[in-house]
Amino acid sequence: MTWIVWRLQRPLFITLAAGIVLAVGGALLLRAVMTADIAAAGLADCVREGLQRGVGGACGSRQVMEFQNAWGNRMWVAQVLVLGLPVLVGVFVGAPLFAREYEQGTHALAFTQSVSRTRWMVTKFLVTVLPALTAVVVIQLAVAHWVAAAGELGPQQSGPFTAISFGVAGVSPAAYALCAYTLGMFVGAVSKRTLVGMSLALGAFVVIRFVVDGFRESLGTTTRVTFDDPFERVDKSAGLTVDGGWLTADGKEVTDTSRYDFSDCATKDSTTCYHEKGLVKSFYDIIPADAVGALHLAEASIFVALSAVFVAGTVWAVRRQV
Amino acid sequence: MNSTRPDDGLVRVRGVAKHFGRKAAVSDCTFTLPEGSVTALVGPNGAGKSTLLSLVAGLVTPTRGEITVHGTPVRGRMHPDVSFLIQRRPLYDRITVREMMRAGGALNDRWSAERADEVLDLLAGVDRDAKVGALSAGARTQVSIALALGRMPKVLLLDEPLSDLDPLARDETLRIVMTDVAERGTTVLLSSHLLTDLGDVCDHLLLLDEGRVQLTGEVDGILADHRVLVGPVGTALPTEGAVVDVSHTSRQTTVLLRGGPEPEGWQAEHPDLVSLVMRYLRASRARRAPARERSRTGAPHPS
Structure with missing residues (x-):
């Protein structure tokens, strides 16, 4: 059973593997180049100490401006990419999981064999969700590794609570990805149309993220x-x-x-x-x-709870499918 | 060896109904399929044939009634002794035939790779390394049947197994199925519009119209129970037995009569399977669109 799901999803796994290799390779390369830039500009101390203490000194200088002009945008783009990964997982992996089977009628092929619907669902879910989450986490860590090399000259200077810095750190990307994936799976199983499922997954996940973002602060202990x-x-x-x-x-x-x-x-x-x-x-x-770690966990628990609801919804939808 | 006593059926369907929303696709269906029988499931488009097959397979849960195979109820999932060839022949298009057969083994508790291979080797043989999506309609059907028979079923449900096939492939497909029946005593229920092809292989008939069973039983018995009457226009319709269908030409009237003695004033003979089913289908169409049909044939509304 695992084998056949693996075999049918092979193009997806190849894509994920290629994505991991590209992202990790790219992040390591960029980190190396950036570290060399920092060393050449003599900014190693500023990476540790940040700008404030250096005003008037070396860290308030033109070199810092030049460094941030050169690298600020690149790191920002990479972090936004990590922020977008869960959405991609939901739209391109979650939504077609059942919708494409319904479109092509192959769900009936599985249903007419002796494997139960539940086992079919669980196998399809696990065999695709684990590689997808792995890819998200590996790319997250690769980008974080690169960005960390900029220290106080990079996004870290704004603290761990900015919309981007928070969303790309800790357990958040994995929790978002799980939620987006199960959401896509659910709307795909209900709509039975890949394109409809993809659009709904995209729209609904953006709304969910926006809403939770709105009350995230109230989840932490002050x-x-x-x-x-x-x-x-x-x-x-x-x-x-x-x-x-x-x-x-x-x-x-x-x-x-x-x-x-x-x-x-x-x-x-x-x-x-x-x-x-x-x-x-x-x-x-x-x-x-x-306490940022606790806030990550608190927010993640909301996304995991939503995922559980979406999984239950998917089970319901697939069970009633003719 | 083919017992037709009603209690002896391998497949028993009792008072089964299936509603989709407020629409009844199948209502009050009761019939049995004796072990080793080959039953033709016929009826007009939309009669509920596919729904009935899905019900027997266990793909669809009945709204009412009970279906048993080998004494065990069918409900909500595939019965282990049943294989179902779906009309659309769903297969994983992007993998090879060999991988498709491996998938068959992976998805089934009971699986005979030898049996599936035998079926693939029949006729011209199917190339195991070909992509499933690239197969001809005939080869695709052969792969579907191999998948169905690899499950070693006691009951084989075939939904339009011959549609989309050229005459040679039709003949060969039926041959594969009938070989299994002959060698293993498999019970077959197959729906098809190709009556001429079915006549040679089917010993039982199940005629469905508007979700209800119109006729069920052994073909020979059904044919013996019906008469085609031919007489001059204006001959009084028989009073005994049930008039199924009446049609007119300018000179003569043809009547399909069920039961009753041979009436006076008519030339009577027993129909063949094709003409019997044709007349039932025509009567069904006339019932659905009575006004249009009456104006065309000038016939009274048949009962």
Whole structure:
């Protein structure tokens, strides 16, 4: 049973293998060239330390600008590609899985043999989903390996919570790919048309990603950081700011200062002025940078749960198929 | 050896109905297929032949009724003793015949590679290294039959096995099937529009119309029970027996009568299988479009 699924999907596996080889080869090559560029421009320290500390020094120089002009876009394109991989898996691997059999009538061939529909489904699912997920994860790691070589000069400087950086890291690409794949499989099995299934999978997955993106922040546990100076800002690299504002002396949160009139302050110094009005501290609720792994897991669990729903839907659709 | 006692059937269908939405594709079907019989399933297009075959195969779950093969019920999946040749002959087009046979082995609990090979070797033989998608219609049917017989079935269901085939391939395909019947006593239910081809091989008939069984039983018995009556236009229709079909030419009236004694005033003879089925099909069409048919033939609405 495994053999026949493997044999029928051989072109797909060849494509996946070629994709892996190209991506890994390309990423390693680009990493090597980029590392050489960094060394030649003498930016090795900036990779570790980033720009802030180097302002005025070597890291604030023209070399950094030149490096980022040359490599920024390339790394961005590679990360967007990783971000798009799950969609490709859903559209080109998931959606045709059952839809193409229905279109060609070959599902009836399988149904008239003694293998049960459930076993047929499970085998088809596992034999294709494992290589597809493997390809996604390997390409993800290859690109991450390359991008990491740019350190603080690359996307890392914006922290791990940006839409792109978050989506290409941790368990996220695998979870997205599983969800897109099962979604494609489900809409393909229901619509019984490859093209319809592909379009639906694409549209629905983009919507799902967008919606979950909208409430991702609320999945993480926040830590409160407070400053005695109401104007001190939290360091961007500390984490993702979810909420912020000021605290009164008795600990009340104030996020809207429009009802305060600061014009009658005795002093021009804003800090003292705020203190005078009772806004003694500033606070930030942040998801710390080192908690990004937990946020990945929390979000992934939503996508895995959705996948389970899509798998159940597919089982239902295939069982009722004549 | 072919017992036709109703309780002795290898395949028993009791009160089976299948509805797709509100439309009934098959209603209240009851019949048996005796072991070793070869039954022709005939009926007009849309009579429910394919649905009935799918029901017996277990591809479709009946809305009502029960189907048993060898005493075990068929429900929701393929019965191990049944093979089904689907009208569209679905096969994996992109692999070779050899790989297709290997797939047959992989997809079945009981599989005889020798039997499948035997079938492929029959006639001109099928090239094992050819891509399935590149085969002629005849060779494709042969591969489908090899796949069906490799399952070592006791019951073989064939949906339009002869459609798309040239006369030689038709003859050869029937020969493959009949060899299996002769050697293994396989029970066959086959649907076809090619009545002349079926006449030689079928000993039982199952006539389906609008999802209902019109006739079922041994061909000889059915033919003996029917008479074709020919008489001058205006002869009074027989009162005993059931008038199946009436047709007119300018001079004479032809009647298909079921049961009853030989009536007075008519030339009577027993029909052959082809003319019997033809007249049933025509009566069925007249029932479906009574107004148009009556105006064309001038015949009264047949019952």
